[in-house]
Amino acid sequence: MNANERDILLDVKNLHTHFISGHGKTKVTVKAVNGVSFQVKNGETFGLVGESGCGKTTLGRTIIRLYNPSSGEVTFGGRIISGKKDAELQKFLTSNIAMVFQDPIASLNPRMTVQEIIAEGLKIKGIKDEATVRNMVGEALYRVGLLPEHATRYPHEFSGGQRQRIGIARALIVEPTMVIADEPISALDVSIQAQVINVLNDLKRDMGLTILFIAHDLSVVKYFSDTIGVMYKGRMVEMGDADKVYHNPLHPYTKSLISSIPLPNPHGERRRVRVSYDPSAYNIDDERLEMRHVEEGHSILCTPDEYEKYVLMANRG
Numbered sequence: 463m464n465a466n467e468r469d470i471l472l473d474v475k476n477l478h479t480h481f482i483s484g485h486g487k488t489k490v491t492v493k494a495v496n497g498v499s500f501q502v503k504n505g506e507t508f509g510l511v512g513e514s515g516c517g518k519t520t521l522g523r524t525i526i527r528l529y530n531p532s533s534g535e536v537t538f539g540g541r542i543i544s545g546k547k548d549a550e551l552q553k554f555l556t557s558n559i560a561m562v563f564q565d566p567i568a569s570l571n572p573r574m575t576v577q578e579i580i581a582e583g584l585k586i587k588g589i590k591d592e593a594t595v596r597n598m599v600g601e602a603l604y605r606v607g608l609l610p611e612h613a614t615r616y617p618h619e620f621s622g623g624q625r626q627r628i629g630i631a632r633a634l635i636v637e638p639t640m641v642i643a644d645e646p647i648s649a650l651d652v653s654i655q656a657q658v659i660n661v662l663n664d665l666k667r668d669m670g671l672t673i674l675f676i677a678h679d680l681s682v683v684k685y686f687s688d689t690i691g692v693m694y695k696g697r698m699v700e701m702g703d704a705d706k707v708y709h710n711p712l713h714p715y716t717k718s719l720i721s722s723i724p725l726p727n728p729h730g731e732r733r734r735v736r737v738s739y740d741p742s743a744y745n746i747d748d749e750r751l752e753m754r755h756v757e758e759g760h761s762i763l764c765t766p767d768e769y770e771k772y773v774l775m776a777n778r779g
């Protein structure tokens with residue numbers, strides 16, 4: 463293993479997750495994740511973006527094994543986590559990868575106290591001593607900006623932003639290496655979205671967390687992602703250093719995503735040119751498509767012909 467490989471925490475290789483619905487003549491296969499490969503380095507924030515229905519949640523849930531992959535391989539810290547899900551693998555996953563969900567209301571059991579909700583993960587780790595559990599919950603609450611006395615209350619007593627902090631505290635109590643945050647701020651008021659992002663950034667800094675941050679909107683991830691991956695119809699179409707993907711997008715789908723972000727100042731906003739994406743001009747099922755490296759830290763899903771064009775575009779800058 464060379465130094466570079468040691469830096470890689472999560473390695474996803476040609477992952478497929480297909481759902482079959484209906485039966486007989488109405489049977490359809492939805493290729494929610496259709497051959498996705500990417501790597502997440504230790505300590506980085508990887509922003510995964512793409513419109514609703516492109517497969518982001520399915521990808522996250524397949525990594526953490528809430529869904530089983532149809533094919534492909536996923537390794538985490540060098541260990542294969544896409545194989546048979548036995549008790550041992552489940553334990554490994556629960557203590558290493560935590561998930562923060564989009565809807566802080568639906569994801570917290572209303573009949574449990576905050577203490578009980580956050581402490582759940584500790585059971586799996588075999589930590590039962592009451593005083594230890596109370597201390598650890600208190601510390602987790604503190605880390606997300608809540609108070610120890612919040613522990614005895616119920617989820618409905620909190621605002622949306624506070625509930626999401628509880629969800630984050632629950633995720634980090636097991637001291638995971640990686641957090642998969644699936645649209646953690648989409649359901650929150652704009653005024654408190656930044657606060658929740660700051661909580662995640664503080665945790666990243668203080669605990670060395672690696673974050674896979676899922677969003678439908680590129681404007682959300684561009685500020686704090688090291689790497690950005692753009693998904694479209696179950697595939698990754700563009701991926702690379704956040705700066706390059708955001709400032710020099712090459713794939714027409716990424717371009718349209720970026721042009722749809724409103725500009726902060728009104729003068730720029732009036733001049734903003736929207737690039738619309740015409741899906742019929744691009745065949746996502748073309749068998750010649752492959753993720754190709756067009757410049758340092760920047761890859762595009764393209765055919766060999768398109769590749770030449772993208773290399774030129776990338777180097778024009």
Ligand SMILES: Nc1ncnc2c1ncn2[C@@H]1O[C@H](COP(=O)(O)OP(=O)(O)O)[C@@H](O)[C@H]1O
Nearest residue numbers: 481483492494513514515516517518519520521
């Ligand atoms: N459990 C499921 N069973 C069948 N189809 C599903 C299931 N979950 C998601 N899908 C389908 O897979 C596709 C991707 O969904 P999803 O991963 O939720 O996308 P995103 O999170 O990007 O909005 C959609 O077409 C969705 O309808």
Ligand SMILES: [Mg+2]
Nearest residue numbers: 518519520645
């Ligand atoms: Mg989703």
